Amino acid sequence: MKVNEQKKLETYRFKIVKGEKQQDGKIEKSYQAGVAILLEGQPNYSLHLYMLQNEEFFLVPHKKDPERYFIMTRQPTKNPYKRAKYSWNIVGLAKTNCRQGCIELYFDLFNVPLYMSIFPQGNSIAHELKLAA
16 A cells, blocks of 8 residues: 555444334334444444534443443534644433344434434345334
8 A cells, every 4th residue: 555545444324213112112213314424443423413404413432331322512622722622512312222223312402312223324234123114
């Protein structure tokens, strides 16, 4: 590999849907509400919701509990002498639901959860997602 060449990282896309939990625990999908992007080797997902097109959210893993996440926003630091490039703000929480093949997203301002598939789009096992169409 030449010095100027950079390895292209694989990008994975995940559906974010609005849905209703049924009595049997399955999630009935209403519509797709956005997408999540994960770059190969990165721990954080980038969330893009269709209703808030100019906003970017981040799904950041909890350090002590691998089933939990923080939903965060970031803004550039205004102080030029501060080491941190961004200020991070928690705007919600999320937890993994392995039985349904999703991560349940709870934004502080929304009254209903959203569901993110744990299977990337285009993946051969993506059909196993238990979201009823």
